[in-house]
Amino acid sequence: MIQIEHLSKTFGAITAVEDVSLSVAEGQICILLGPSGCGKTTTLKMINRLIAPTSGTIRIAGRDTAELDSVTLKRSIGYVIQQVGLFPNMTVEDNICVVPNLLGWDKTKSRKRAAELLEVVALDPAMFLQRYPCELSGGQQQRVGVARALAADPPVMLMDEPFGAIDPINREVIQDEFMRIQRQVGKTVLFVSHDIDEAMKMADCVALFHDGRIEQFGTPDDLLAQPASEFVASFMGGDRVMKRLRLMRSVDVASQVPPRQGGSPAQLVVKPGDDLRQVLSQLLGCGQDWALCNDSEGRFVGYVHQADILARLADHTTPRVH
Amino acid sequence: MPEFISRLSVGLERYWGDISYLSVQHLQIVAISAVLALLVALPLGVWMSRAASQRHAMACMQFLNVGQAIPKLALLALAMSFVGVGSGAAIFALWVATLLPVAVNTCEGLRAVPRHLIEAAEAMGMTPAQVLWKVEIPNAMNVIFAGIRTALAINVGTAPLAFLVGGGGLGELIFTGIDLNDFDMMLAGAVSTALLAIAVDLACGLVQNLSVSRGLRLAGRV
Numbered sequence: 001m002i003q004i005e006h007l008s009k010t011f012g013a014i015t016a017v018e019d020v021s022l023s024v025a026e027g028q029i030c031i032l033l034g035p036s037g038c039g040k041t042t043t044l045k046m047i048n049r050l051i052a053p054t055s056g057t058i059r060i061a062g063r064d065t066a067e068l069d070s071v072t073l074k075r076s077i078g079y080v081i082q083q084v085g086l087f088p089n090m091t092v093e094d095n096i097c098v099v100p101n102l103l104g105w106d107k108t109k110s111r112k113r114a115a116e117l118l119e120v121v122a123l124d125p126a127m128f129l130q131r132y133p134c135e136l137s138g139g140q141q142q143r144v145g146v147a148r149a150l151a152a153d154p155p156v157m158l159m160d161e162p163f164g165a166i167d168p169i170n171r172e173v174i175q176d177e178f179m180r181i182q183r184q185v186g187k188t189v190l191f192v193s194h195d196i197d198e199a200m201k202m203a204d205c206v207a208l209f210h211d212g213r214i215e216q217f218g219t220p221d222d223l224l225a226q227p228a229s230e231f232v233a234s235f236m237g238g239d240r241v242m243k244r245l246r247l248m249r250s251v252d253v254a255s256q257v258p259p260r261q262g263g264s265p266a267q268l269v270v271k272p273g274d275d276l277r278q279v280l281s282q283l284l285g286c287g288q289d290w291a292l293c294n295d296s297e298g299r300f301v302g303y304v305h306q307a308d309i310l311a312r313l314a315d316h317t318t319p320r321v322h
Numbered sequence: 323m324p325e326f327i328s329r330l331s332v333g334l335e336r337y338w339g340d341i342s343y344l345s346v347q348h349l350q351i352v353a354i355s356a357v358l359a360l361l362v363a364l365p366l367g368v369w370m371s372r373a374a375s376q377r378h379a380m381a382c383m384q385f386l387n388v389g390q391a392i393p394k395l396a397l398l399a400l401a402m403s404f405v406g407v408g409s410g411a412a413i414f415a416l417w418v419a420t421l422l423p424v425a426v427n428t429c430e431g432l433r434a435v436p437r438h439l440i441e442a443a444e445a446m447g448m449t450p451a452q453v454l455w456k457v458e459i460p461n462a463m464n465v466i467f468a469g470i471r472t473a474l475a476i477n478v479g480t481a482p483l484a485f486l487v488g489g490g491g492l493g494e495l496i497f498t499g500i501d502l503n504d505f506d507m508m509l510a511g512a513v514s515t516a517l518l519a520i521a522v523d524l525a526c527g528l529v530q531n532l533s534v535s536r537g538l539r540l541a542g543r544v
Contacts, residue, residue, distance in 0.1 A: 050445055075447030085442030089460040089535035098456075099446050132537030148446075158445075 001026040001188040002047070002156060007056030009042055016042045018212045020056070024205065026155075027186040031199040034209030035235070040192045043209070044158050047190060048077045060156055075099055078149030078157035078187070082164045084141045086133040092118070092144050093129040099152045110151075117147040120181055139170045146178065150185065159191045163198065175202060196236065200224070200243055208232055221247055241313060245277035252276075253312055254293045254302025269294050272301050276309055330513060333506035340495060341514050348491035348518065351409055351484055352477050355416035359473065363421045367428025367466075368454070383426070390422040394480045402487040412481070412489030419480055420473040427469020431462030460535055464542070467530040471523055478519040482511070492518070 002024045009017040017039040024030040032040035045051040047058055049070045058065045065073055086095050093114045100110035115125040121143040133141055142162060149157055163171045163178075179202060182189065193199050199206050200220045207217045215235075216228040224244045227233035237243065251272035268291035270279050283291060283306050293301040334341065370379035392400075394415065401415040435458050443457045459466075485493030492515045499508025531539075 048445060050441065071447050071449055073447075074445055079442070079445040081438060081442060081445075083436070083438040085438045087439060087443070087457055087461070088537050088541050089457075089463075090537065098443075098448075102447055102452070132535075132540055134537060134541035 001028075001061060002030075002190065003057075003059040004043075004047075005057045005059075007043065007046060007053055007058065009039075009046060009051060009054045015212055017046070020207075020212075020214055022207050022214065022217050024188055024190065026188050028204040029182065029189040029191055029202055030205045030207065031191045031193050031203040032207050032209060033193055033196065033199045033203075033235075034215075036194060038209040039212035040207075040209045041160055044160055044190055044192050047156075047158055048074050048079060050074075075102055075152065076154055076156075078152075078154040080142075080145050080149045080157065080159040080162045082161040084133075084138075084145040084165075086141055086144060086148070088133050090132075091129065092131050092133070092136070095133070095144060096148045096151050098148065103152055105152075113151060114147075117150055118144075120150070120184065121147045122177060123147075138166055139174055142166060142174060143177070146181065150181075150187075155188060157187045157189045159189060161192055161194070164193075164195070171198075178202070196243075200247060208235060210235075242277055244313060245280060245309070246275045248276040248312060250274045250276060250279050250291075250293050250304045251301060253308045254304055255308060256302055257305070258303060259290045259305070268292065270304060271296065276312070279304055280306070280309055326509075329506050330509050333508075333510035334513070337495060337507060337510045341492070341510060344490065344492050344494055344511075345514060345518060347409075348478075348481055348484075348493075348515070351412050351416065351489060351491055352474075352481050352522070355413045356420055356474060356477055358413070359417045359420035359477075360424060360470070362417075363424035363473075364428055364466075366421075367425040367469075368432065370425065370429040371432035379429070383429075386422040386425055389418045394419055395483060395486070398483055398487050407488040409484065409489040411487045412484030412491070415487075416477050416480060416484070420477050423469045423473040423476065424466075425469075427472070428462070428466050431465030431469070432458050434465065435461045461538065463534045464530075464538060467526070467534070471526050471530075474522050474526055475519060478515070478522050482515055 004023065005021050007017060007020040008015070020039075020043055022030070032043060034040050042051055046053045047060075047065070049065065060077075086092075087098070090098075093111065096114040096117055097105075097110045100113060105113075115129060118125040118128055123140060123143055128136070128140070128144075133144070136144065145162070149159075163174055166174060175198065191202070203220050205218065206220055206223055208215045208223060210231050216223055216232045218226075221244060223232060224236055224240045224247070227236055227240070233240070249272060250270050253276065254272070267286055268282055268288055270282070270291050270293050272293055272295055279291060283289065289306040291304045293304050295301055366382070369375055370382055372379075389397075397418060398411065398415045401411040401418075405411040405414050439457055439461065440453060443453045448456065481491050482493030482496050484491045485497050492511045495507050495511025496515070499505065499511060
């Protein structure tokens with residue numbers, strides 16, 4: 001859906017982005033991850049040409065964006081920023097209708113769309129359509145921000161640290177909420193973040209930036225299991241094995257092999273959706289080496305053995321660091 | 323104090339015909355000079371706030387500051403020597419005096435619109451003109467109006483000096499009253515001028531309330 005080839009940006013003598021290439025398939029979330037000043041935001045802004053690239057090509061759905069008029073291009077891409085950027089002089093409804101109005105949609109159609117989108121982001125239209133941004137909490141504002149970006153149903157969404165200004169508890173909530181919306185709308189999303197946990201949780205693929213270049217591009221598990229350089233390894237952190245466990249669910253390792261005879265009786269029951277870090281932590285906590293995995297109705301799914309969890313990690317245990 | 327009130331009522335009663343006639347004249351001078359000043363100062367403020375005109379904007383601001391620094395009375399005298407005696411000189415001098423607050427506040431108000439709002443507007447595909455009209459100006463409205471109200475207060479308050487260059491207005495009562503040592507006449511002119519200034523400011527406040535978005539007024543209250 002999005003193909004970026006040899007993209008570079010220089011500001012005077014400073015190279016902000018150097019020879020970046022990556023491609024994102026339709027419906028995937030790609031997270032541009034890295035410390036501040038690494039060029040990830042510049043890369044994002046070159047996609048809707050808020051910043052003009054110095055060299056390189058960007059294709060969206062096979063079309064070179066350089067051939068498109070800059071205003072048309074921007075109207076066809078959803079954009080969400082950390083400061084939300086809702087216009088304080090407009091109601092929630094008018095904010096959501098900005099792009100439809102620019103595109104010349106019929107009034108009734110764009111109003112209906114605004115109400116629909118508030119439902120999607122789990123805000124009651126009757127209550128919120130006529131409110132002003134200053135009457136909303138930070139989390140509610142960002143939901144409206146997402147609704148506004150979705151208004152004209154763009155296939156591609158760019159998000160610049162959208163949840164960075166929200167407190168940790170609400171951030172988790174809104175991340176889950178966004179994942180639910182994404183399952184519903186299936187957009188191709190490019191998402192800038194410096195929060196590694198957020199990236200591991202949400203991304204289908206991750207591009208880790210360092211000094212304007214991509215250090216490594218791959219799935220979250222690739223980056224955790226096989227960091228391509230010292231920088232990647234240190235950025236992903238010393239606990240990256242534990243982070244990998246968070247990416248796996250107990251159903252992934254549940255087996256039909258029963259625990260050996262004469263062992264202790266089952267003390268621990270886990271759900272198929274529980275992540276393995278949680279399961280392993282519980283196993284270590286009660287000194288067991290296996291747990292029962294039952295679904296929400298209590299039906300038996302399999303046994304989760306500690307040995308199987310460790311074997312899973314062994315897939316990639318030799319890091320590629322030299 | 324009771325003497326003040328009794329003399330004021332005497333003055334108002336005796337000169338009521340003059341007051342009503344001169345107030346209209348006074349307001350005409352104010353209105354013409356203010357409208358002309360707004361027509362120039364608002365676009366000028368917008369132009370000065372654009373990033374592309376930063377260099378020239380500084381020079382322009384200095385020029386306006388000089389206009390503001392010259393005492394109003396001197397400005398009137400200068401205007402009279404160029405335009406000649408009459409209301410033309412008064413209107414020109416008041417026009418110069420009104421320019422700066424409006425232009426500066428328009429410029430500063432627009433510059434103070436948060437950068438991320440403008441970026442969001444651009445990113446959604448607004449053209450520069452749309453960003454200006456739909457986002458920048460509505461969000462700078464309070465600051466722009468503060469400038470207009472300051473300018474109008476200066477304008478109404480300075481307008482009595484118009485009498486000195488033959489421009490008419492309520493200054494006629496004030497200065498004639500001083501010259502003739504007629505306290506009642508002077509008081510009638512001075513109090514009317516003050517009331518007129520308050521009325522103009524209230525009217526302007528009303529317009530401000532109507533034209534500033536409710537969202538911004540609510541935000542200001544928090």
